[in-house]
Amino acid sequence: MADVAAAPPRASQGWSIGWGDAGPFLALIALVAIGFLINPDFLSANNIANVVTRSAFIAIIAIGATFVISSGGLDLSVGSMAAFITGVMILFMNWVAPNVGTAAIPLGMAVALVTGIACGLLNGTIVTLGRIEPFIATLGTMGIFRALITYMTDGGTVAIDRSLRDAYRPVYFGDVLGVPIPILVSLAVALVAAYVLYRTRFGRRCVAVGANEDVARYSGISVTRVRTMAYVIQGACVAIAAICYVPRLGAATPTTGLLWELQVITAVVIGGTALRGGRGRVWGTVAGAVILEFIANLMVLSDFVSEYLVAAVQGVIIIIAMLIQRMSKR
Amino acid sequence: MLRNALIAAGVTASLLAAGTASAAEKKIIAVSIPAADHGWTAGVVYHANAAAKEIAKAFPGLEVIVKTSPSASAQVSAIEDLSATRKMDALVILPHSSEELTTPVKTIKEKGAFITVVDRGLNDPTIQDLYVAGDNIAVGFNTAKFLVEQLGGKGNLVVLRGIPTVIDDERIKGFQDGIKGSDLKVLDIQYANWNSDEAFKLMQDYLAKYPQIDAVWANDDDMLLGVLEAIKQSGRKEIKFALGGNGMKEIIEKVKAGDAMTPVETPYPPSMIKTAIYLTAAHFAGHAPVRGSLKLDAPLITKENAEEYYFPDSPF
Numbered sequence: 218m219a220d221v222a223a224a225p226p227r228a229s230q231g232w233s234i235g236w237g238d239a240g241p242f243l244a245l246i247a248l249v250a251i252g253f254l255i256n257p258d259f260l261s262a263n264n265i266a267n268v269v270t271r272s273a274f275i276a277i278i279a280i281g282a283t284f285v286i287s288s289g290g291l292d293l294s295v296g297s298m299a300a301f302i303t304g305v306m307i308l309f310m311n312w313v314a315p316n317v318g319t320a321a322i323p324l325g326m327a328v329a330l331v332t333g334i335a336c337g338l339l340n341g342t343i344v345t346l347g348r349i350e351p352f353i354a355t356l357g358t359m360g361i362f363r364a365l366i367t368y369m370t371d372g373g374t375v376a377i378d379r380s381l382r383d384a385y386r387p388v389y390f391g392d393v394l395g396v397p398i399p400i401l402v403s404l405a406v407a408l409v410a411a412y413v414l415y416r417t418r419f420g421r422r423c424v425a426v427g428a429n430e431d432v433a434r435y436s437g438i439s440v441t442r443v444r445t446m447a448y449v450i451q452g453a454c455v456a457i458a459a460i461c462y463v464p465r466l467g468a469a470t471p472t473t474g475l476l477w478e479l480q481v482i483t484a485v486v487i488g489g490t491a492l493r494g495g496r497g498r499v500w501g502t503v504a505g506a507v508i509l510e511f512i513a514n515l516m517v518l519s520d521f522v523s524e525y526l527v528a529a530v531q532g533v534i535i536i537i538a539m540l541i542q543r544m545s546k547r
Numbered sequence: 548m549l550r551n552a553l554i555a556a557g558v559t560a561s562l563l564a565a566g567t568a569s570a571a572e573k574k575i576i577a578v579s580i581p582a583a584d585h586g587w588t589a590g591v592v593y594h595a596n597a598a599a600k601e602i603a604k605a606f607p608g609l610e611v612i613v614k615t616s617p618s619a620s621a622q623v624s625a626i627e628d629l630s631a632t633r634k635m636d637a638l639v640i641l642p643h644s645s646e647e648l649t650t651p652v653k654t655i656k657e658k659g660a661f662i663t664v665v666d667r668g669l670n671d672p673t674i675q676d677l678y679v680a681g682d683n684i685a686v687g688f689n690t691a692k693f694l695v696e697q698l699g700g701k702g703n704l705v706v707l708r709g710i711p712t713v714i715d716d717e718r719i720k721g722f723q724d725g726i727k728g729s730d731l732k733v734l735d736i737q738y739a740n741w742n743s744d745e746a747f748k749l750m751q752d753y754l755a756k757y758p759q760i761d762a763v764w765a766n767d768d769d770m771l772l773g774v775l776e777a778i779k780q781s782g783r784k785e786i787k788f789a790l791g792g793n794g795m796k797e798i799i800e801k802v803k804a805g806d807a808m809t810p811v812e813t814p815y816p817p818s819m820i821k822t823a824i825y826l827t828a829a830h831f832a833g834h835a836p837v838r839g840s841l842k843l844d845a846p847l848i849t850k851e852n853a854e855e856y857y858f859p860d861s862p863f
Contacts, residue, residue: 466744472585524738
């Protein structure tokens with residue numbers, strides 16, 4: 218099974234892979250059609266822009282997770298890490314703002330990126346050099362990051378300095394030619410990620426390691442380096458998401474990013490990436506993140522689901538989306 | 548940082564006090580509260596530590612020990628450890644959950660400690676000597692009355708609920724009782740788990756779904772922050788009020804500033820833990836009878852009385 222993905226892909230790169238990749242998009246189209254039938258407001262430009270914009274955080278983080286998961290790893294710490302990076306970034310910007318003014322924003326972004334990469338490196342080295350199961354290793358760092366953000370905020374809220382608030386706001390609320398900036402950012406991240414995963418040696422190695430660690434090692438791939446790098450990419454993606462997130466509410470709290478890891482993993486799997494590794498689908502992941510957000514949106518826009526049953530209906534829809542995806546592969 | 552400073556201050560204070568009064572005479576008040584994992588509990592921790600410091604200063608014969616616990620089972624262990632290692636004269640407890648804490652607190656009561664229960668009651672009310680709580684029904688009811696009055700008894704509302712719990716149910720019930728008999732209509736009501744991000748998304752969806760909304764009630768201030776951001780982004784002008792509840796300092800600041808959209812607030816103040824600790828201290832230091840229950844009102848906080856509910860140094 219596993220070596221199929223590692224084997225030369227050229228022979229099968231025709232129809233079959235094309236259709237397999239179409240799965241999440243078919244599910245997305247079906248969902249949009251159903252949404253329109255339920256409530257025509259669903260397709261209003263405003264609603265679509267809102268929903269796709271707010272799916273950007275999960276999409277960007279999930280693109281990073283596509284690397285980790287396709288290389289056979291898992292990262293449960295992304296939600297806490299997002300909160301931690303947000304906190305570090307806000308505290309840093311507030312600290313330098315009195316001296317440098319709005320230049321604090323680009324500096325804060327740089328600090329966020331460095332923090333994210335460091336967090337990813339930490340996860341990666343614990344998993345590879347420490348030889349600890351990714352599930353346990355990142356469960357540990359998930360607790361650590363969550364505790365750190367709680368400590369930094371004293372359990373309450375750290376808000377961004379008022380002098381920076383308006384200057385930074387457009388990064389979430391602004392648009393270029395009508396397209397909201399977070400959407401552009403996630404498209405850019407997806408383009409780069411797709412290039413790296415499909416067109417570079419690292420991308421192929423990533424998938425090969427996930428497909429069969431031993432075979433990859435025998436063919437001269439440094440499994441440690443590839444896996445660690447995947448976690449570093451994940452960390453950088455979380456930082457990019459945090460950079461887009463901060464201007465939305467302008468604050469970090471201990472509940473920021475709570476349970477994002479589950480949404481991220483769901484988005485990745487809906488998108489067609491194999492949870493046990495060896496197969497990664499960047500654009501599918503993006504579609505998966507948008508699907509999740511559309512489902513939540515539909516729950517509010519439709520009238521026939523009791524507020525008590527929303528989560529159950531969401532669960533059913535996710536399973537159906539997976540089935541559509543699976544069937545389109547046959 | 549602050550917490551360490553407080554602990555250090557507490558230790559120093561108790562050392563100094565030990566010089567004058569012998570350790571045996573010192574009455575120990577243990578305070579067991581949830582760990583700070585969101586705004587409201589962060590406020591509880593802040594006010595408990597502040598009370599501990601103030602009481603240690605004011606009454607050298609009393610010592611207040613504050614312990615925070617992240618879960619109900621951790622809280623059970625914490626109070627068991629406390630009672631095993633120290634002589635406890637009083638326990639002030641804000642229980643994580645009523646069911647799990649009832650028996651452990653009863654055991655401590657049987658050893659002769661004075662029991663003060665805060666906010667959430669235990670399953671057996673005979674255990675408590677003193678009960679201090681806020682009024683969740685009034686939080687909903689007073690907000691509803693304000694809206695009925697201000698909107699002239701007519702209009703479309705949307706409501707955001709918290710996490711399915713008794714607290715949430717009571718607030719919603721109070722609110723629904725408050726609008727009964729008026730022509731205020733609740734267009735929609737959904738859970739947003741007392742979380743700003745979820746509230747932001749939910750409010751965006753409400754705005755997409757309903758072309759005419761007169762007022763929004765988020766039954767907690769964390770959610771209100773998300774709601775306000777969504778309204779601001781939408782540019783919609785017809786929404787007259789967006790109200791919250793609990794008494795977060797950012798929202799009290801708005802009330803003080805005479806904000807048009809959020810002119811009032813209803814308190815469910817985390818500082819009630821301070822009330823409870825002071826009353827318990829009065830039992831020992833002041834020889835004042837305090838056995839009974841105290842239900843704090845949830846009066847509307849307006850520009851006039853906002854100062855009373857404003858704690859600029861608190862994290863909440």
